[in-house]
Amino acid sequence: MSVSTAVADQSVCAPLPVLGRDVTVPLVTGGEVTYAALDYAASAPALQRVWDDVAAYAPYYGSVHRGAGYLSQLSTDLFENARRTVAGFLDCRETDQVVFTRSTTDSLNLLAAALPAGCRVFVFETEHHASLLPWRDAEVTFLDAPRTPRQAVETLERALADRDPHGPALVCVTGASNVTGELWPVRELAAAAHAHGARIVLDAAQLAPHHPVSVRDLDVDWVAFSGHKLYAPFGSGVLAGRADWLREAEPYLAGGGASRKVTRRADGGVDVEWHESAARHEAGSPNVIGAYAIASACKALTEAGFEALVARERYLIDTVRAGLAEVPEVKVLSLFGDDAPRVGVISFVVEGWNSSHFAAALSAEYGIGVRDGLFCAHPLVRTLLGSDPQTQGECGAPEAAPGEKSLNAIRVSFGAGTPDEHVERFLTAVKELVRDGARWNYRTEDGRCVPDTSAAAA
Secondary structure, three states: OHHHHHHHHHHOOOOOEEOOOOOOEEEEOOOOOEEEEEEEOOOOEEHHHHHHHHHHHHHHOOOOOOOOOHHHHHHHHHHHHHHHHHHHOOOOOOEEEEEOOOOHHHHHHHHHHOOOOOEEEEOOOOOOHHHHHOOOOOEEEEEEOOOOOOHHHHHHHHHHOOOOOOOOEEEEOOOOOOOOOOOOHHHHHHHHHHHHOOOOEOOOOOOOOOOOOOHHOOOEEEEEEHHHHHOOOOEEEEEEEEOOHHHHHOOOOOOOOOOEEEEEEOOOEEEEEOOOHHHOOOOOOOHEEEOOOOOEEEHHHHHHHHHHHHHHHHHHHHHHHHHOOOOEEEEEEOOOOOOEOOOOOEEEEEEHHHHHHHHHHHHHOOEEEEEEOOOOOHHHHHHOOOOOOOOOOOOOOOOOOOOOOOOEEEEOOOOOOOOOOHHHHHHHHHHHHHOOOOOOEEEEEEOEEEEEEEOOOH
């Protein structure tokens, strides 16, 4: 039974309209085909609804918090209303702050800069680099990759029990893996953190686009996510949660907007009184369009209904996994096993194929966009591939030539805007490539596998 039939039989919602759904791309074998965007985990296409909202606002663009004119006041209201919309989307507590940033990476670096002196940070090696690396000025304990959700909680509990219970501590954990798509036991990890006097920040970059995220229900102290994974344009992100550490820290950036009052001293210096609100960490002219786009995406997903979106995505996940299971040469990567709940992110390797070569063939011969490499989660991917997790590597493809073994993987990811046909075409392409091989010659160029335009495969 096809994906279309399965979805129709279960009355699951249709894909949400996204930009680029009708874009065609050339094939090296001749002709064009509608592009199948299956790299949602890197950046999801913007929802048409979001783009339309941004376009409608554009003529009224004005600087916020700075002007008495009508457009400035309108933009200020729009910006602050976007903050309230995001707070509602995340089910924040009344005392929480919502700070607009550039991305998840920016959000977590902001929090890292706000850590109190002597703070211990606990982070699993399975994290994306955005949540693995920002804690450079803190004492960090890196935890080994767990193989079950229960083991994750037990590992954290042991690590927290060994620390000085009187100092501040922070746990950083992902909600859904950007490599395997598996959901992490966030609520249980939060309970373990709080039981040992620690706080917890949730990297929801891969979770928020696929599942509802409730700060209250999960009982996390902070949550971070990016607009470009939530069907909004690039350049916007959110850090939401407890205000005290953010209020007590020096501003993330010093400048206008973060300062409430600036005066000269008699000795020629400057005294600054900083805001205590979210503005403290939003110096400079903010990305109003980015904030508005995130709020629009939050509204669109809420109105579409996460229950229906999750149900449809579950069918797509089951279909992709079932299709890949029919190919003995394909090995799907997993930490928690086949029965673990997950979002639409699946990574795999193909026996006898360089992963970069396989991904290049999917693009050039079928018009399918996936991701290959280590997905900015080097220790995790290397652990899943059975190699030394400490071995260095690059985020992109390795320098292995087509046909040579490579220490990286292929990732297919999808979401609310994915048509059934894209999934069906992907599975067909995987089976054909494994069975028949590539129809074109490929070469390595600047570390990437690309079609050799001088000649086709024999």
